Amino acid sequence: MMADLLTVKDLTKQYQEFTLGPLSFNVPAGYILGMIGPNGAGKTTTLRLLLDMAAPTAGTVTLNGDTTPAARALARAEVGVALDTTGFPESWRVADVDSAMALFLPNWDAARFHELIDLFGVAKKTAYKKLSRGTQAKVNLAAALSHDAKLVILDEPAAGLDPIARDQLMTLLQAYIEDGQHSVILSSHITGDLARIADYLLYIVGGHQLFFGETATLLDRYVLVKGGRGKLTPELKKLGLGLRETAVGFSLMMRAEAARNLPAGLTIEPVDLDALMIYYGKEVQADAQ
Missing domain, CATH: 3.40.50.300 (P-loop containing nucleotide triphosphate hydrolases)
Structure with missing residues (x-):
């Protein structure tokens, strides 16, 4: 060891x-x-x-x-x-x-x-x-x-x-x-x-420790979910972190296991560290308001 x-x-x-x-x-x-x-x-x-x-x-x-x-x-x-x-x-x-x-x-x-x-x-x-x-x-x-x-x-x-x-x-x-x-x-x-x-x-x-562990484990834990505005359901909002909306669509971060059974028509992408910090940061800001 x-x-x-x-x-x-x-x-x-x-x-x-x-x-x-x-x-x-x-x-x-x-x-x-x-x-x-x-x-x-x-x-x-x-x-x-x-x-x-x-x-x-x-x-x-x-x-x-x-x-x-x-x-x-x-x-x-x-x-x-x-x-x-x-x-x-x-x-x-x-x-x-x-x-x-x-x-x-x-x-x-x-x-x-x-x-x-x-x-x-x-x-x-x-x-x-x-x-x-x-x-x-x-x-x-x-x-x-x-x-x-x-x-x-x-x-x-x-x-x-x-x-x-x-x-x-x-x-x-x-x-x-x-x-x-x-x-x-x-x-x-x-x-x-x-x-x-x-x-x-x-x-x-x-000041709070959100994660400690292997880099690959953290990145594999989350995915980005993107789609048109009509695809944004209350369930997705509840499951997601750091929701970002535009005039034509949305994106949010989600636990990978929660994204396995999403409906068709959504795009699922891996996260990088920049995306992880941006979406988590947006969620923390929302919680503080």
Whole structure:
């Protein structure tokens, strides 16, 4: 049985106007977990809790067998991190990043770091402040992937990256886990990337965990049903999620098993992650009104 690098059980964070959780999920060694959800869903807060950057109200986080913040801090060198809100001092150049990381990370691999910097096309003598946001992200990613971290946690790592750099990153992450000893947690709004590489998905909306499991299982769970306006019955409305109507027809999302005995004249299509989030989001908005 594959060991879990990370296990989360009933994790909750209570704020005055927002509650995250309870969340329960695990990340086995050798896999990629994708986190999806709209802005404000709680994804970044979840990552902060995993990294002990915020204290949970309840629940437990087990990192490579360690359950307390103090014990997890000792294992922090085993975690690579690139968050959307973090970076390096403005005056630093690539050589400064290299030197600083080597002081704090016993497994720092300078050769690997410069290899990734070259792959990403980063100007080594340009100050971090003067790099574009996308290029800063490349430096952050290179650092996160250059000390043999067992678990790499990335928050919107592809934001600002061009399609070529995004493809390079996705290929790197897939290669990173191939030995079965490393795992990645990847929070991203670019659902096409997640559909390509994520073995598991954690889906959060409004602080609530809607789904955790295999990516294929989630996508196979739902279908899109489309048809002319005359085909939209009360029964379909009751079975569907996120109804969208136009002057000529309608579309809604439905559990796959519920769509097996629909009447003729309707079109049934598979869902992708974009459609899943759009239709679920429309349903959540409707419920909130």
